Amino acid sequence: MEPYRIKVVEPIPVLTRDERTAAMRAAGYNPFNLNADQITIDLLSDSGTGALSAAQQAAAALGDETYAGARSYYRFRDAVASLTGFEHILPVHQGRAAERILFGALIAPGQLSVSNTHFDTTRANVHLSGGTAVDLPCPEAADLDSDTPFKGDIDLVALAEALEGPTEVAVVVMTITNNGGGGQPVSMANLEAAAAITRAHGVPFILDAARFAENAWLVIQREPGWSDKTPTEVARAAFDLADGAVASLKKDAIVHMGGFLALRDPDLATRCEAVLIATEGFRTYGGLAGRDLEMIAVGLEEVVQPDYLRARAGQAEHLASLIEKAGVSIVRPPGMHALYLNAGRLLSHLTPAQYPGHALACELYVAGGIRCAELGSLYLGVEDETGTLVKPAPYELVRLAIPRRTYTQSHLEYVAEVIAEIATSPESVPGQRLVSAPPLLRHFHCRTEPVAP
Ligand SMILES: Cc1ncc(COP(=O)(O)O)c(C=O)c1O
Structure with missing residues (x-):
């Protein structure tokens, strides 16, 4: 269990699926373009997102x-x-x-x-x-x-x-x-x-x-x-x-x-x-x-208190076990600050050029208001001058970063439920194609759109 109790709370927004679909479209299918008031569980980063004591x-x-x-x-x-x-x-x-x-x-x-x-x-x-x-x-x-x-x-x-x-x-x-x-x-x-x-x-x-x-x-x-x-x-x-x-x-x-x-x-x-x-x-x-x-x-x-570190490791392990129980692979063994979903394996109907990691990150938002980042061919791949992917990333991953002391076990169980729901029909998740991308650090700025499965 978490070795702390909550003294100050911050409400988190819960949008409808229709609202999230519209928000994702308006964001050009780039989670970095979403606003905080559109996000239910933010797993984009564990950096600067922890809760103060x-x-x-x-x-x-x-x-x-x-x-x-x-x-x-x-x-x-x-x-x-x-x-x-x-x-x-x-x-x-x-x-x-x-x-x-x-x-x-x-x-x-x-x-x-x-x-x-x-x-x-x-x-x-x-x-x-x-x-x-x-x-x-x-x-x-x-x-x-x-x-x-x-x-x-x-x-x-x-x-x-x-x-x-x-x-x-x-x-x-x-x-x-x-x-x-x-x-x-x-x-x-x-x-x-x-x-x-x-x-x-x-x-x-x-x-x-x-x-x-x-x-x-x-x-x-x-x-x-x-x-x-x-x-x-x-x-x-x-x-x-x-x-x-x-x-x-x-x-x-x-x-x-x-x-x-x-x-x-x-x-x-x-x-x-x-x-x-x-x-x-x-x-x-x-x-x-x-x-x-x-x-x-x-x-x-x-941060060096054993009770704190034990609980933090336990959160990551608990989430990892629920995700794996739903049949979704992660990079093993689970670490502590983030879990990495193997999107390439889950969305095996998509080619790297359809950016399976990015497609899964978009779907996690639309299905459950969860924001996270792709670590795959959108981030690391290389395209030629016509925009064709010529060198895919070695793996198509999605990183779920876990902020420190911010979310409770039930928040993480909710994340696992959303992932499990997606895993019941992964083939319905559409691929994505690049619409616009700056030459540098493109994953922060690019816009994409779904392609019909
Ligand atoms: C391993 C590592 N080094 C350096 C940095 C950069 O730190 P900052 O974001 O504080 O500039 C990060 C940030 O995520 C990191 O994970």
Whole structure:
């Protein structure tokens, strides 16, 4: 059960099917174009969508909005330092700002950033720094159905080869958990080995630690030798392996805005701090209000509580089991922040060019007011100049991200019921075709329309 009770509630809209059909049409069949008042259950993102605790709200009232040297900064810094052990801690407004600042200081044009899987913004910031992002997920990640416990691991053989050259590697980034790779965790054994290989080549080893607590929990549950450790101890052991970390605190600090860049190297920190001041804000606020810094400090303590993490993992497992009982495949084993539906398998009557993942995301909205995002050929596929899909994505998935402390078990059971209803006649779900799409980040802006089944 959830280890909290509800003190403040927010009504959620429940539209009729006809209203949802009209809303989807008006949105150009793109869930990103829907408004909050049209959505019953929003599973688009787990980022910045969590519910604050009473303690966080109380801390916010103590927010010190002094421009330089605010008390709130020191509380934030101490919370991050005691969690991570890093000496130099820069607040930023969200994770991608930390990426931009760090990669700007680390990556020279032509160099590589190597990762288990770069998150989209991480990849974009590598490219903006003139580098190339290379993903080296472990081979087990390719089998969506297997229960291998750590499919978020990096391929150690491929990492060693990449570090040998010929192209220079500027940084190795381990994303924990691996959001781009199905939300799968990274084992401590893999982190230790990757850190050792990377160090041997004198290359900085950085964690993208947005979901550090969830990774720690899954290590405790799944990795031999770690079951008697606390989430704080596991998280600290991971940070101890790294030269620094970037983190979006909109996930595992359960706040609406915030991030950090934390480093050991004082010279690198000084260079990053100059860019921070120029682009985010003074080093003691970095684009955040004092009240944000206070809420982060409290959230970082709350997120490592075993009762909270157990309930969060339990929500994902419960939803996963109901979905599978309805005969719908997910990427296994279930992680914690999101479940990934195998839309390609469920809507096997559709070709990749009919965007089965996107079609399922549209249907989830029309059938039940559930909003979620496609991770398939609409997002990752490549078309030629005539608009014909020439390179489909490897998988046609739909991501159901689960906001922290926001929805109850019965909300998630409702989601499973809607999925089960769709699964009774999947062949009635129409495919989609592109009507208009900008060249960059098209999944955010494109418009599509249903094609007759
Ligand atoms: C693994 C990972 N890294 C970085 C980011 C970027 O963080 P932000 O959205 O705070 O800029 C995200 C956001 O979803 C993420 O999941």
